[in-house]
Amino acid sequence: MWSRTLLCALVVVASSMLMTARAFSVSTRTTTLSKTALTVRNDEGNHDATIKDWVAMGQKAALSTIFAATLWSAPVANMPVLQPTPETSFVANAKEMASGTGSRVNKDAESLLRYGLPIKNNEVRKLQVTLETVKYDIASKRKNAALDGAKKSLTLMKQDKEKYTASCRDANLCDELVAQMSDNVEPLSLAIKASMDSPNGSDQERAAIDKAYKAQTKMVDLLNTLEEQMIPAGYKTPVPSEYSDLPQLQGRATIEMVLKKEQAGDTFDVNGETYKEAKMTMVIDGYAAPITGGNFVELVKKGFYNDMPIQRSDGFVVQTGDPKGEAEGYVAPGSKSIGNGKNGERLIPLEIFVQGDKAPFYETTIEDEGRGGQATILPFSSYGAMGWAREEYDANSGSSQFFWLLFDSDLTPAGKNVLDGRYPCFGYVTEGSDFLQDIKEGDLIVSAKVTAGADKLVLP
Numbered sequence: 001m002w003s004r005t006l007l008c009a010l011v012v013v014a015s016s017m018l019m020t021a022r023a024f025s026v027s028t029r030t031t032t033l034s035k036t037a038l039t040v041r042n043d044e045g046n047h048d049a050t051i052k053d054w055v056a057m058g059q060k061a062a063l064s065t066i067f068a069a070t071l072w073s074a075p076v077a078n079m080p081v082l083q084p085t086p087e088t089s090f091v092a093n094a095k096e097m098a099s100g101t102g103s104r105v106n107k108d109a110e111s112l113l114r115y116g117l118p119i120k121n122n123e124v125r126k127l128q129v130t131l132e133t134v135k136y137d138i139a140s141k142r143k144n145a146a147l148d149g150a151k152k153s154l155t156l157m158k159q160d161k162e163k164y165t166a167s168c169r170d171a172n173l174c175d176e177l178v179a180q181m182s183d184n185v186e187p188l189s190l191a192i193k194a195s196m197d198s199p200n201g202s203d204q205e206r207a208a209i210d211k212a213y214k215a216q217t218k219m220v221d222l223l224n225t226l227e228e229q230m231i232p233a234g235y236k237t238p239v240p241s242e243y244s245d246l247p248q249l250q251g252r253a254t255i256e257m258v259l260k261k262e263q264a265g266d267t268f269d270v271n272g273e274t275y276k277e278a279k280m281t282m283v284i285d286g287y288a289a290p291i292t293g294g295n296f297v298e299l300v301k302k303g304f305y306n307d308m309p310i311q312r313s314d315g316f317v318v319q320t321g322d323p324k325g326e327a328e329g330y331v332a333p334g335s336k337s338i339g340n341g342k343n344g345e346r347l348i349p350l351e352i353f354v355q356g357d358k359a360p361f362y363e364t365t366i367e368d369e370g371r372g373g374q375a376t377i378l379p380f381s382s383y384g385a386m387g388w389a390r391e392e393y394d395a396n397s398g399s400s401q402f403f404w405l406l407f408d409s410d411l412t413p414a415g416k417n418v419l420d421g422r423y424p425c426f427g428y429v430t431e432g433s434d435f436l437q438d439i440k441e442g443d444l445i446v447s448a449k450v451t452a453g454a455d456k457l458v459l460p
Contacts, residue, residue, distance in 0.1 A: 105409055108132065109283075109382040109428035110220070113252075116288050116377050118237070119230040121167045123160040127153060128227070131220050138192070138212050146212070147192045153219070154185040168229040177226045181219050188215035237290045238359040242337040245460040246348060247294035249286025253453030255300055255427075256281050259435070262309070262442035270434045277446070278435035282386065282427050286456060288353045288377040289360070289426035292388050292398075295348050296426065297450060297457050299330055299400055305448040312403070313441045319389060320445065321401030329399020338396050348388075350395035351424045353377040363395050366421025373421075380419040383407045384429030384436055387419065404429065404436055 106112060111132050130153045137146035157164075161178050168174035195208035236250045259278040261267065267274040286293040299305065305320070312319035322328055329345035338347045353360035355375045366372055380387065385405045390398040405419065419425075429436070450457075 105381050106379075107382050107407065107409065108135075109384065109430050109433070110224070112378060112382055113283055113285065113428060113430075114224065114227055116285055117227050117231060118235055118287050119167065119227055121164065121227075121230050123156070123163040124167070124223075124227055124230065127156045127160070127164075128220075128223060130156060131216065131223060134188070135213070135216050135220075138209060138216065141195075143192055143196045147189060147196075150185055150189045150192065154182060157182050164226065164230075168226075169231075169233050170229060174226055174229050177222050177229070181222045181226075184215055184219045184222075188212060188219065191215055237287050237353075239290050240362065243291055243335060243349065243362070245335045246291055246338075247298040247460065248290045248458045249284060249293035249297050249453075249456055250290065250458055251286050251453060251456035253284045253286070253293070253297050253456055254281060254451045255284060255297070255448060256451050257305075257448045258446045259310075259439060260444050260446050262440070262444060268435055268438045270438055275435075278432065278439060278443075280384075280429050280432035280435055281451075282384075282429050284386075284427040284453075285378060289351050289388075289424050291348055291362075292351050292424045292426040294457055295400075296388075296402065297454070298459065300448045300450055301454065301457070303448075304330060304400060305445050308445045310439055310441055310443045310445070311401075313439060313443075315406060317387075317403040317405055318436055318439050319401060319403040321389065321399075323400070329401060341397065341399060345399040347396055348398050350390065350398065351388075352421055353424075354421070365395065368395075371421070376420045376425065378425040378427075380405050380417055380423075380425050381407060382428050384433035385425050386427040386429070387423040387425055390423070402426075406436060 106115075111128075114128055130149055134146050134149035134153070137143070137149060157178050161175070164178060165171040165174045191208050191212035191214075195205050195212060198205035198208055239248060257280050259268075259280075260276070267276055268278045284293045284297055286297075304323075308320055308323070310318060310320050311322050323330070325343075327341070327343040327345050329341060329347070331344040332346040334340035334346045335348075338349055341347055349362040350364065351360045351362055352364075352366055352369075353376060354366065354371060355377055361369060366374060366376070378385075383406060385407060387403050387405060388398045389401040389403055390396075
């Protein structure tokens with residue numbers, strides 16, 4: 001028993017120290033951090049730290065070790081067997097740990113964006129869970145469960161239709177949306193049944209599963225519109241008046257970005273297929289991060305990221321936003337409350353929105369607030385989650401640099417995500433995230449443009 005305990009404890013220690021060290025290096029600089037006593041990462045890849053900092057890291061690891069030892073040394077027969085339901089697997093609340101606490105982390109960017117909407121309708125959330133579970137059941141070939149889920153979704157829509165429309169700004173539109181979703185249950189069910197009747201691994205099975213995916217996707221696309229209709233008319237995420245001289249995104253915007261390889265003629269290799277260009281679509285969320293999102297969308301509209309190289313790609317994040325010259329960010333007049341960086345960079349405050357709160361808090365991390373581990377509205381639990389870079393020990397040092405997180409559930413298990421609440425997650429890659437696996441340092445952003453939601457950007 002104790003050998004098993006020790007092994008598990010060592011795994012936790014290694015994971016904790018790896019994630020902590022990596023999280024420390026998501027800064028606005030890939031060179032020495034001038035404002036701190038801790039040199040996290042320099043150009044040669046060295047990792048030097050003061051004894052004090054390593055002691056602190058060791059203490060965190062030790063706490064994880066004690067927790068693991070306590071858990072694993074308990075008699076197996078006395079340990080409760082947890083059976084996470086879709087509701088607990090996909091829906092986090094403010095008392096849960098970052099990125100969820102169940103055995104399964106929600107890694108679906110579009111699902112996370114749905115949960116990030118400022119709506120209050122328990123019935124539509126139950127429908128959302130059911131439809132999203134159908135997708136996972138199709139993927140894992142749990143065909144009977146997928147078919148049951150399709151039937152359940154129809155039952156829910158019939159019994160809760162009036163409760164949906166009661167929350168909508170346009171009840172007639174929502175009636176039509178529910179009707180269209182209901183009409184798609186039959187094609188979904190037929191496709192699932194066809195896959196059940198096909199030989200395992202056959203072309204017929206793959207074709208039927210593709211049809212099932214398309215039907216499920218059509219339903220959740222309609223669900224997106226239904227849930228967006230439930231956002232109260234005129235809703236704006238509250239932002240303190242002292243930040244009124246910074247851009248704000250009052251809603252959501254869609255960004256399309258095109259990249260090319262550093263060397264002419266080189267291609268992106270994604271899962272064995274080659275592409276001349278990498279095209280990604282991103283949804284930027286001004287509900288969860290109005291200032292961070294507004295800052296990013298304004299810079300995109302100005303063409304700031306066009307022709308900018310990728311400055312970091314290390315298997316943990318892909319990062320860019322550092323312009324040529326001495327400045328490490330966007331140079332412009334700063335706000336009265338935050339001001340400018342040493343080279344004239346316009347700075348923005350650290351912005352964190354915790355589930356259960358009515359608004360984000362600013363200029364401090366979730367740990368500094370004494371709320372470490374609580375779930376944020378948008379968690380860093382999806383491959384391609386977008387975060388705002390800053391210097392590790394300066395909450396208000398962000399300017400224009402951002403990163404895409406190359407999320408790996410093996411390195412970031414449920415409840416162990418150290419990025420949530422320390423950096424703002426302000427959006428997700430919803431299409432083309434696979435390109436991130438082959439975007440390397442030196443590759444070039446050809447263009448970035450706002451394709452939807454530009455009217456949501458409010459300038460000072």
